[in-house]
Amino acid sequence: MHKTDDITLDSICKIEGHASLDVKVLNGEVKNVKLKVVENMRFFKEAVLGKKFSSVQSLVSRICGTCSTAHFMGAIECIEHTFNAGVSEQSLMLKHLVMNSMQIRDHAMHLFFFCLPDLFNKDSILDFKSDSEKSLLHDALHVKEVGNAMGRKIAGRSVHPLHPTVGGFSKLPSNDDIKSLIRMIKSERDKAVQFVDLFYDWDKVLERDTNYIATHMGDDYNFLEGNIYDSKGVCIPDFAFTNYLNKVVVPYSQAEGFLYGGETYMVGALARMNINKGNLHKYTRRDLSKHISRFPSKNAYDNNLAQAIEIVHAMDHSLEILERLELRNEPVQEIKPVAAGGTGIVEAPRGTLYYYMEFGGEGVVDKIEIVIPTAQNQIMIEKDCGLLVQNCLNADMDKDEIKRELEILIRAYDPCMSCATHFLEVNWK
Amino acid sequence: MKKIRLGWITFTCSEDNTIVFLELMNKHFFEFSDKIDFAYCKVLRTSPDIFEVKDIDVFFVEGAISTDDERKQLEHIRKVSKYVVAVGACACTGYPAGQRNRFPPLLKRKISNRVKRYGLNSEVHPVSKYVKIDDRVMGCPMQEEAFLSILNKYLEMVI
Numbered sequence: 283m284h285k286t287d288d289i290t291l292d293s294i295c296k297i298e299g300h301a302s303l304d305v306k307v308l309n310g311e312v313k314n315v316k317l318k319v320v321e322n323m324r325f326f327k328e329a330v331l332g333k334k335f336s337s338v339q340s341l342v343s344r345i346c347g348t349c350s351t352a353h354f355m356g357a358i359e360c361i362e363h364t365f366n367a368g369v370s371e372q373s374l375m376l377k378h379l380v381m382n383s384m385q386i387r388d389h390a391m392h393l394f395f396f397c398l399p400d401l402f403n404k405d406s407i408l409d410f411k412s413d414s415e416k417s418l419l420h421d422a423l424h425v426k427e428v429g430n431a432m433g434r435k436i437a438g439r440s441v442h443p444l445h446p447t448v449g450g451f452s453k454l455p456s457n458d459d460i461k462s463l464i465r466m467i468k469s470e471r472d473k474a475v476q477f478v479d480l481f482y483d484w485d486k487v488l489e490r491d492t493n494y495i496a497t498h499m500g501d502d503y504n505f506l507e508g509n510i511y512d513s514k515g516v517c518i519p520d521f522a523f524t525n526y527l528n529k530v531v532v533p534y535s536q537a538e539g540f541l542y543g544g545e546t547y548m549v550g551a552l553a554r555m556n557i558n559k560g561n562l563h564k565y566t567r568r569d570l571s572k573h574i575s576r577f578p579s580k581n582a583y584d585n586n587l588a589q590a591i592e593i594v595h596a597m598d599h600s601l602e603i604l605e606r607l608e609l610r611n612e613p614v615q616e617i618k619p620v621a622a623g624g625t626g627i628v629e630a631p632r633g634t635l636y637y638y639m640e641f642g643g644e645g646v647v648d649k650i651e652i653v654i655p656t657a658q659n660q661i662m663i664e665k666d667c668g669l670l671v672q673n674c675l676n677a678d679m680d681k682d683e684i685k686r687e688l689e690i691l692i693r694a695y696d697p698c699m700s701c702a703t704h705f706l707e708v709n710w711k
Numbered sequence: 712m713k714k715i716r717l718g719w720i721t722f723t724c725s726e727d728n729t730i731v732f733l734e735l736m737n738k739h740f741f742e743f744s745d746k747i748d749f750a751y752c753k754v755l756r757t758s759p760d761i762f763e764v765k766d767i768d769v770f771f772v773e774g775a776i777s778t779d780d781e782r783k784q785l786e787h788i789r790k791v792s793k794y795v796v797a798v799g800a801c802a803c804t805g806y807p808a809g810q811r812n813r814f815p816p817l818l819k820r821k822i823s824n825r826v827k828r829y830g831l832n833s834e835v836h837p838v839s840k841y842v843k844i845d846d847r848v849m850g851c852p853m854q855e856e857a858f859l860s861i862l863n864k865y866l867e868m869v870i
Contacts, residue, residue, distance in 0.1 A: 292760075293753065293758075293760075295753045295754075295756065295757045295758060296753070296754065296755070296756070296757075298726065298754075299721075299726065300721075321723075322722075322723040322777045322778060322781070322829070322831060323825060323826075323829060323831065324723060324724075324725075324807070324808050324810065324811070325810065325811045325814075325822055326810075328811070328814065328818055328821065328822060329807075329810045329811070329814075331818070341807075344725050344727075344807050344851065345725060346725050346726070346727075347724075347725045347726045347727025347728070347729065347730040347731075347852060348726065348727075348730045350725070350727060387734075391730070391733055395733060395736075395754070395755065396754075405756050405757050406749075406755055406756035406757070407740075407755070408744050408749060408755060408756055409756075416741070419740065419741075420741075423736065423737045423738075423740055424737075426737050427737040427738070430734050430737060439852075440734060441727050441730050441731055441734070441852050442727060442851065442852060536829055700724075700725055700726050
């Protein structure tokens with residue numbers, strides 16, 4: 283490639299949402315990288331203000347289709363914490379199943395629909411034509427369906443849940459639902475394991491030093507409970523999380539960026555695995571010890587491997603819950619709103635999702651703050667893209683190859699532009 | 712075997728209908744890939760610039776229209792497609808993507824700088840405001856059975 287050519291990806295395909303990338307190159311050196319989130323704003327943060335607490339989760343769910351369950355559950359967690367509404371053990375277990383269903387479905391969509399073609403040097407799974415490729419796709423779709431089926435049976439829908447609510451569940455799954463999910467997970471788990479091998483053997487490497495942030499809880503690896511930790515073992519108090527972050531205005535993008543204590547950081551499956559791998563389910567650790575031993579990893583592409591491992595973990599964790607679940611009818615806990623503020627923190631597929639809301643005495647939202655995973659990764663994505671392009675230039679790769687490599691790297695981050703775009707709040711002069 | 716040339720585009724929305732479409736593929740992928748040429752579908756494959764796309768049998772449009780650029784893309788889609796189908800609540804009704812249309816004056820004033828800065832139109836509209844729509848699949852997200860029924864209708868008409 284010519285040493286002063288700039289690189290532009292006008293429209294990045296096979297990601298969630300709309301984004302473009304500009305890389306400025308001068309005399310063989312990368313000078314500037316701009317990841318532009320070009321989703322159009324829908325102003326959810328403003329729309330929530332003045333709404334009753336009981337309607338918030340359904341509204342914020344519409345921020346993003348694929349992350350809808352994370353927003354729905356994050357808002358419920360925030361409201362329940364704020365009003366001291368301790369839910370039953372049964373509701374807690376069902377919530378874990380809902381979160382696990384989301385991870386399986388969403389990771390499977392990302393790994394199999396978006397990334398799998400990269401491993402086979404193809405553009406799309408639509409180009410998988412041989413019997414072995416079709417067999418692999420068949421297995422991939424079965425793994426993905428486990429997540430969708432869990433979402434439908436436990437949450438009522440796998441996109442925009444219906445049954446979880448503030449204080450419990452408005453409708454419970456049937457015993458037949460539970461039995462069918464147990465059969466399904468047992469039948470499909472081996473299919474999920476084979477994909478861990480595939481992503482383990484992928485030879486892409488982009489190693490760099492950065493911080494990682496994820497929730498962590500004692501001896502458990504879950505996506506619902508826990509405190510925020512960084513990869514140095516520092517626990518960040520929930521209420522103070524945003525004090526540790528430096529909000530960065532990204533003037534060319536419809537999303538904002540973040541630094542942690544002035545430094546870059548990453549959230550998502552790679553961060554969770556780096557911080558919490560010792561707490562994966564015992565059966566996941568038993569069957570995937572070789573793959574798990576790669577972590578902690580500095581390789582950005584290992585986010586894909588971490589997601590593949592998390593699919594197996596979410597299945598193992600769910601199976602354990604389902605096999606000991608003895609469902610009984612119980613009322614949704616009555617909520618007594620007070621004037622207060624509180625936090626809700628969940629692990630969305632793409633990383634730590636943070637909700638802070640303040641309510642008036644009638645349970646009406648006075649203030650809302652949401653920290654989105656993709657916004658937290660924005661600066662790190664740009665930095666990694668710059669490093670990648672420099673490596674490619676040094677290796678004398680041509681422009682088309684570099685563009686392809688950039689798309690593969692950005693996909694490995696699994697960015698979600700629908701989420702990222704809605705919380706930019708800048709006072710433009 | 713003749714395939715239907717299909718387009719799928721997302722405008723201003725949460726993309727939940729895209730996710731439901733991919734969910735349907737869990738069970739229908741091999742049938743869809745046999746019968747459908749995904750001529751424009753960025754979530755599934757590298758797709759050309761929308762203004763280079765032509766000769767589409769049926770284009771599914773998700774999301775509301777909130778910029779002039781989206782309107783121009785939509786008008787091009789209408790020109791090059793035999794049938795255009797609006798999928799999901801935002802495309803069909805303009806909401807919830809257009810919730811800012813109903814903000815009180817003070818809140819509209821608060822967001823006005825960002826509306827201007829990012830070239831957003833003053834109001835968000837359903838796709839039918841700008842082009843003729845042949846079918847609608849309602850729901851937020853779209854109802855799966857209704858979508859399959861409409862997709863099958865066009866598969867039978869074209870193939």
